Amino acid sequence: MAAFVPRPVPVALIGLGGVGKAVLSQLLSPPLNARFNLILIANSRQSISLPLPNGTLTPSNYLPILEQHGTPLDISSILSLLASHADAPGIFIDSTGSDIIPSIYPQILGMGINIVTPNKKATSSALSLYQDIQSKTYPNAPTLFYGESTVGAGLPILSTLKDLVETGDEIEKIEGVFSGTLSYIFNEYSRVEGGDVKFSEVVKIAKDKGYTEPDPRDDLSGTDVARKLTILSRLVPTAPALPEGYASVPTQSLVPDVLSNASTKEEYLERLAEGDEYFSKIRDEAKQEGKVVRYVGVIDLKAGKVECKLGKYPTDHAFATALKGSDNIISFTTKRYSPRPLIIQGAGAGADVTAMGVTSDLIKIHERLTTRP
């Protein structure tokens, strides 16, 4: 029998920020460089077709090459290239933060092109877009759409939830700390062993360490957590419908009333200490109950609730004791995993681990596309 050599699957990678670069680096390393045929890379302005006419693409030379030889980004021609490739169907990797590209995912899938993305927009926005995507993917169509890294980065959160649901388990509750930034802030602010550090100080340290967005309010609004909860909820048949996606999730903002009128990031950061009283009251209350404070996302199927909020947890709870640094922790309580839940914990953000979520999705599609009789 001749040796089996799975055909290289054509891939186009759009978006070369931190995650995109890390994906590129993983795809250019053996053994993956033999399994995937990277036919195009692009950032938000320019794209370049591969292989290069002379020379090799490496994780360190792509940027000057793109700048010098790239042509203006044109999504339609990228899609035509993927769809008409001799080894089609291929995979479109959307590693941008774009709102626009997700809106054409149904069209892309309709062309028979598989999609892998760390972009949360498509699956956490309007239900209509989500349903459009679902109708064009497995098991409703032969095309695949994977976004493992949209929740928990490289942690196997979505795949585990899918496995639970598809094998007939009944989800009772999903509860977790889904934001690395908010994990860090509350692990430092509300410790099992106590302490009286000010909230404003912890936020400033988190910002200086690069753990927060440039405007920390983007993290403190809870929106990112609401998007992740939306993505998870939609995998649970008995969860509320969330017609407007993350906007339908009741989400507690951590920008206190007294600071809500700060008009600029600079003003907000300057006045940050004005919110300290608000947070210290919450921490003191929890302490009196023998608890710590964490910002959590909760999908409670019995109560029919999806919400993002500050929660109080006993000092011997996993969210109090097990959580360190900027780790995510997610617990699934189900008919089978009850009363003790299935728990997954680890770094839930960062370029390398997010890229791992993307690349493992790519490998799954490769395996699916190449194991054909």
Added chain:
Amino acid sequence: MAAFVPRPVPVALIGLGGVGKAVLSQLLSPPLNARFNLILIANSRQSISLPLPNGTLTPSNYLPILEQHGTPLDISSILSLLASHADAPGIFIDSTGSDIIPSIYPQILGMGINIVTPNKKATSSALSLYQDIQSKTYPNAPTLFYGESTVGAGLPILSTLKDLVETGDEIEKIEGVFSGTLSYIFNEYSRVEGGDVKFSEVVKIAKDKGYTEPDPRDDLSGTDVARKLTILSRLVPTAPALPEGYASVPTQSLVPDVLSNASTKEEYLERLAEGDEYFSKIRDEAKQEGKVVRYVGVIDLKAGKVECKLGKYPTDHAFATALKGSDNIISFTTKRYSPRPLIIQGAGAGADVTAMGVTSDLIKIHERLTTRP
């Protein structure tokens, strides 16, 4: 466009013990009953082809039907049936505890038949058999072999390790409590809050609750943990080769010297208290260091070691605080997940959760086989 209806994949299920029955029940429930075409079920003596000439197979009627209408088990004809089915390739589920069937896995895979199994024997025994299987499966051949439930039952342990390795992460250490039985015994015996319960008493309670094998020495030998470590090690390219599989893993037995001459299960159980001094010494030593005792499997890539042993863990370590009941907990320390590891925790044994591992493997193969252009 006509609606896409993925073809039902033909499946034969051999082995109808606790796990096999739970797999059968999951496969007979919607939506999976539409995705799989169960063409044969068998226990160790008899098999019956499906669909039934009159009537429907249900999780409650299969046993009398098999007894009354079954024909003697004949693996060769089952394989012919699978390989020649109009919708081939199909899937062979080995839910037996057999040593023999795994020895013909390479032959089965060579026929183009995919295999899913909770049977640890194939991948934890001789390296030659393992390599034979590897050479006949993806990415070396188009056929698939999955055994997610062989480690941690329904917990996503193997798939996570595969994702880490295949996306280019470097594994530094894998450490965990891999046996539900030994988890229960040591969680009860060596508590963070202390206590002076006798080891023999805990073993007896575990046996009465049905947590141990009929002969508790089968759990206390550590062999089951050594098999799981072998399976994990073989997914890590830099791990020791373990030519004889689990037999090559240094494994601390928990049957103390003083009891090693017990010739029968009955004698062993009767004399169990003779070992109490041995274990209480170990617990006391740990306590003096502020630690608890756990039976763990460790793959330490830096030290080049794979071993099963009693380990001592500080009272604030996850293995001391997070572990309850008969949960498994597995931590992966890698280049990316370092210094804080990726941790997965939950029930790692039981028919339903083990069947979940089997069924989710089946779904992955279904997705692979039916997403063809």
